[in-house]
Amino acid sequence: MKLDEQGLKEWGRWIGQTLKPPATLGLIGSLGAGKSVLARAIGEGAGVQVPMPSPSFNLLFRYEADEGCEVVHLDLYRIESPDDLWELGWNELGAENEIIIVEWPEQAHELMPPDHWLIHLTVVAENIALREVGVQKVGSPKNELPAFPISSSER
Template sequence: MYTRTYLSHSPEETQRLGIQVGQNLGAGDLVALTGELGSGKTCLIQGITLGLGILNPRQVTSPTFTLINEYKGRVPIYHFDLYRISRPEELYELGFEEYFYGNGVTLIEWAEKMMGWLPPQRLSIHIKILSESQREIQFSTPQAKFEELLRSL
């Protein structure tokens, strides 16, 4: 398992880090984000989607009530928010796992709600609030592809 930690001093810095990550993602990649409410998961995802070719990050909002938002970038982007999920089985009833192996990038907020159900071939990101503006962003992955990505940041 490869782990790398970054310190962000602002939402803009978090978004710039996300852009670099997004520029290196491709079809079939899965990113699992964890962290408390208000830690910056959606902000990082906005950056990732910019890196994937979304022109307006304001169109990227957390799909708390709809569970999934789909965006068109250079590859399809599937953005899940599991905050309101009480049982992982709820997602499987909706065909959630089909997105894992599809032709797009899957981004999952509140991934801790189903971490045991996710494929191990993923990029995991945990965001910790340090202060009003500072965040510790920890990346971990067992995949060589993502390890190379993290070394390049």
Template sequence: MTQIRIESLDAIRAAAQQFVNSIGEARVIAFYGGMGAGKTTFIKALCQELGVEDVITSPTFALVNEYTDGHGDPIYHFDFYRIRRIEEVYDMGYEDYFYSGNLCLLEWPELIEDILPDDTVRVKISVDADGSRLLEF
């Protein structure tokens, strides 16, 4: 198991770069953590490290946002917090995203655990008492 500690927001970009170097060719990355753990904040830093110039926000109502990385490739950012039925994910054509070969970043994947690809990288984000974050994957 790999661990990356983020001591403060000032260190988040360095942590994102370390994460990019650690995941290799992984394409589907699921972020687990409670409300306020920093999933969206870390995904924003990660996308910035990958050259995204788009505005990066949580797709809470849209379910998925598409960004373009520094090489012109799409990155898909999902937020499954508001999913009430797995059929909603089937209806959005999740397979077209998850198996596209493009990077897919998932928030609240607990709600769709049964349909995640076998090679999904699962990242747990926890908050320590001092406010630092720990990523474990």
């Protein structure tokens, strides 16, 4: 599936609107692949009403969303070892009302929860406005990741 920025945002908002917590999503892709664009769209769809700045330096931001749901947005690019996660309160994550979005989940190595979704974003070489999007299920996540809405899959 190839999506332009608008399509990726649409899908992200759809995920946010329909994905039931608890859920953990790892966003995998190179610098500038669109992980933060997707994370913000998911937050917006889930009902986050405030801007979602990049957690590149702060590593973790938590937001109130609809219906008591909370969106936790992490960017692990700068951690030096998975052990750095404990300082972030990593072991307190995973509450029933949380949608946890992790940029650079590779950096957490085996500390990622056993059940989660991975979304792979790859810049399309022939068209820098497009991203190849792939979804991977790891373990047995409680809730399904919503498929692309029709409007996006028709692009």
